[in-house]
Amino acid sequence: MGALTPKGVTGFLASTGIALLVLGVALIIGCREHPHCEVPYDVVSGQSGIIEFTADACPQLRAPLKGNYGLYYKLNGYYQNHKDYRRSVDYNQLYGLVVTREADLSSCGSYLTDYHGKIYHPCGAVTRTVFTDRFTLYRDADLKEEIQLDESREAICNRSGVHWLFKNPKPQHQLQSHNKVNFWLKNPVYRRALNMDKTGVGEGVENSHFINWVEPASTSTFKKLYGIFDGGEGHFPLYVNIEVTHPIESVVRKSVVIEKASTLTSVGYTMGVCYVMLSLVILLMATMGAIHTFIKYIYKPLPMPSVTIKMCAYIAPVADDPVTKLQNLLQNTLYSFADITITLAPEKARQFREECAKIGVNIQESAGGNDPAGAETVEPNPSDQSKPAVPGSLEDRVTRLGMLNDHIQATVDDLPDLRVTKEQIVKEIELLHEECERAATELRTLYGEFDAAFQILRTQRNKDIT
Numbered sequence: 374m375g376a377l378t379p380k381g382v383t384g385f386l387a388s389t390g391i392a393l394l395v396l397g398v399a400l401i402i403g404c405r406e407h408p409h410c411e412v413p414y415d416v417v418s419g420q421s422g423i424i425e426f427t428a429d430a431c432p433q434l435r436a437p438l439k440g441n442y443g444l445y446y447k448l449n450g451y452y453q454n455h456k457d458y459r460r461s462v463d464y465n466q467l468y469g470l471v472v473t474r475e476a477d478l479s480s481c482g483s484y485l486t487d488y489h490g491k492i493y494h495p496c497g498a499v500t501r502t503v504f505t506d507r508f509t510l511y512r513d514a515d516l517k518e519e520i521q522l523d524e525s526r527e528a529i530c531n532r533s534g535v536h537w538l539f540k541n542p543k544p545q546h547q548l549q550s551h552n553k554v555n556f557w558l559k560n561p562v563y564r565r566a567l568n569m570d571k572t573g574v575g576e577g578v579e580n581s582h583f584i585n586w587v588e589p590a591s592t593s594t595f596k597k598l599y600g601i602f603d604g605g606e607g608h609f610p611l612y613v614n615i616e617v618t619h620p621i622e623s624v625v626r627k628s629v630v631i632e633k634a635s636t637l638t639s640v641g642y643t644m645g646v647c648y649v650m651l652s653l654v655i656l657l658m659a660t661m662g663a664i665h666t667f668i669k670y671i672y673k674p675l676p677m678p679s680v681t682i683k684m685c686a687y688i689a690p691v692a693d694d695p696v697t698k699l700q701n702l703l704q705n706t707l708y709s710f711a712d713i714t715i716t717l718a719p720e721k722a723r724q725f726r727e728e729c730a731k732i733g734v735n736i737q738e739s740a741g742g743n744d745p746a747g748a749e750t751v752e753p754n755p756s757d758q759s760k761p762a763v764p765g766s767l768e769d770r771v772t773r774l775g776m777l778n779d780h781i782q783a784t785v786d787d788l789p790d791l792r793v794t795k796e797q798i799v800k801e802i803e804l805l806h807e808e809c810e811r812a813a814t815e816l817r818t819l820y821g822e823f824d825a826a827f828q829i830l831r832t833q834r835n836k837d838i839t
Contacts, residue, residue, distance in 0.1 A: 379662060379665070379666045380666060382662060383659050383662040383663050383666060386655050386656075386658050386659035386662065387656065387659040387663075389652075389655055390652045390653075390654075390655035390656035390658075390659055391652070391656070392652075393648045393649075393651055393652035393655065394648070394649060394652035394653070394656070396645075396648050397644075397645045397646065397647070397648030397649035397650075397651075397652060398645070398649065399645070400641045400642065400644055400645030400648065401642060401645035401646065401649070403641060403645075404641045404642040404645065407632065407633060407641075408433045408434050408435070408632065408633040409433060409434070409630055409631065409632035409633065410426055410430060410431030410433060410434050410630065410631050410632075411447065411628050411629070411630045412424045412425070412426060412430060412613075412628060412629050412630075413626060413627065413628045413629075414615055414627055414628065414629060415622050415627070416615055416617045416622070417617065417622065418617050418618060418619065418620035418622065419617065419618070419620075420617060421614060421615060421616050421617070422614075422615050422617070423514075423516070423612055423613065423614050423615070424612070424613050424615065424629060425514075425610050425611070425612055426609060426610055426611040426612070426613070426631055427609050427610045428608075428609040428610070431609065431631070434609075434631065434633075437604065437606040437607060437608055438604025438605070438606070438607045438608070439604050439606065440603075440604055440633070440634070441601055441602070441603055441604070441633075441634040442601070442602055442603075442604055442631055442632065442633055442634055443529075443598050443599075443600070443601055443630075443631070443632050443633075443634045444508060444510060444522060444598075444599045444600045444601075444602060444613075444629070444630075444631055445596040445597060445598055445599060445629070445630040445631075445632060446504065446506060446508065446596065446597060446599055446627065446628070446629060446630075447594070447595070447596035447597075447627070447628040447629070447630050448504075448594070448595060448596075448621075448625050448626070448627060448628075449593075449594045449625065449626040449627075449628070450593055450594070450624065450625045450626060451590075451593060451594075451595070451621070451625045452593045453499075453589060453590045453593070453595065454589060454590055454591055454592060454593060458498050458499065459499065459589055460480055461480060461481060461482050461484060461497040461498035461499055462480065462481070462495070462496075462497035462498070462499040462500060462587070463478050463480055463481055463495065463496055463497055465477075466478075466494055466495040466496065466578075467495055467500075467538075467539045467540075467578050467587070468538055468539065468540055469539075469540030469541060469542050469543070470542070471494065471542045471546045471547070471549075471550050471554060472492065472494075472554075473492065473550055473553045473554060475492060478492065478496055480497065481493070481496035481497040481498075482497070482498065484496055484497050484498050484500075484501045486555075487555045487557075489555075491552075491553060491554055491555040492553060492554050492555065493554075493555050493557055494542070494554045494555065494556050494557070494558075495558075495578060499586075499587055500578075500583075500587060501557075503563075503567070503582070503583055503586045503587075504582070504586050504597070504619050505563065505566035505567065505618045505619045506566075506615060506616065506617050506618060506619050506627070507565070507566055507568070507615070507616040507618070508522075508599055508600070508613055508614070508615055508629065509522075509613070509614045510522060510600075510602060510611060510612070510613055511611070511612045511613070511614065512607060512611060512612070513612065514610075514612055516612065516614055520602050520603075520605075520607075520611070521602065522599070522600030522601065522602050523573075523600055523601040523602070524568055524571060524573070524574050524581055524582065524599065524600040525572070525573030525574060525575075525581060526573065526574070526575050526579070526581040526584065527573070528573075528581075528600070528601050529581050529582075529585060529598040529599065529600060529601065530581050530584050530585060531588060539578045539579055539584060540578070540579065541576065541577040541578055541579055542556075556577070558576070558577045558578065558580070558583070559576075559577065562618070564576070566616075566618050567580050567582045567583060568582065582599070585597045585598060591643055591646050591647070592646065596628075596630055601634055611631070613629050615629070
């Protein structure tokens with residue numbers, strides 16, 4: 374299997390990103406076009422209100438209503454996906470652990486204790502802001518024929534969510550810590566708002582509405598399933614009685630949604646958003662790779678043209694002397710320069726031969742074309758003074774190379790002879806050492822004579838003084 378290339382990786386990323394983008398957009402559009410009806414409400418907190426689902430307001434929902442339908446509440450502008458909000462929760466409490474030390478609940482922030490200093494169970498912004506508006510569905514405007522909603526954990530909660538690990542503390546643990554911990558979900562207000570007394574809905578952190586709220590939303594506009602009901606061949610209008618206890622209507626737009634129940638409605642929109650975000654990241658990587666490849670291609674040096682160079686047939690004589698080898702190397706360089714120049718620029722062959730002839734290098738033209746194989750070296754003619762060459766021209770380059778060769782030829786005899794053996798060098802060093810010994814002996818003799826003369830002079834000076 375061949376190695377991956379930059380172009381191949383870029384193409385793979387681009388195709389994958391486009392496929393995910395198309396799939397994500399298709400899921401989002403499919404969820405939006407799924408049969409549903411949305412009616413907003415702005416009932417003030419602490420009061421009740423009724424909203425009506427009519428055939429005119431719900432053209433996508435065709436009567437009679439067959440099969441199961443979901444009743445959702447939808448919030449527009451509620452940033453449940455904010456990172457600080459999402460972090461404000463302690464999952465140890467949700468898993469059934471009673472925590473009595475505030476230091477162990479640092480993630481809860483300002484939603485940690487009540488006015489009496491008791492620790493909230495559970496604590497944090499996520500749990501303490503649980504949505505508590507209460508919905509009841511009716512077939513008549515007099516609110517006498519109620520449509521039963523299945524609000525059980527199995528019906529409205531994600532079947533693969535982490536909520537299956539949520540557990541209420543054991544009664545004995547709650548009793549032991551009731552002086553330090555506020556089990557606020559046992560408050561009658563929350564029990565009624567979250568329908569804890571209904572069969573299958575659950576109590577405390579095991580309540581289905583509480584669980585749906587705790588599960589994070591991916592965007593600031595989201596809907597959460599409140600209950601499932603059977604259409605029962607019913608017709609419009611339908612009426613929803615709303616008891617508002619969640620005071621966020623001033624900053625958040627609230628709506629009630631009735632939608633045909635299906636797997637697509639529960640996870641399709643979220644998966645579509647995730648696919649789109651992932652595709653954008655992959656396409657960004659593919660774009661960066663394409664830009665890098667393009668820039669590398671632009672600034673990549675052009676390949677050298679394929680040129681066949683015919684090497685000259687001049688071969689220098691064999692030599693053992695390093696200086697002679699250097700001389701022959703320079704001579705070879707001159708002929709190689711001539712051969713390469715004629716090969717690369719045949720139209721300059723005549724000019725090149727003329728310039729070489731002026732410095733004493735005669736390059737013969739072979740019958741097969743421009744071939745310096747028959748070049749001969751003749752002694753340079755000092756009397757032949759050519760006109761000054763233009764710097765950088767072919768004439769100037771040949772002249773410089775010829776001057777270098779002439780200089781080497783003229784000074785080769787003055788260079789030291791490097792063919793001296795090691796024994797000869799050792800013998801010369803021994804002779805120098807003997808000469809140094811003789812010089813040292815002579816210096817000692819001269820020093821003794823100088824010292825004797827100095828003593829005589831000092832004695833004579835002392836006599837003169839006395």
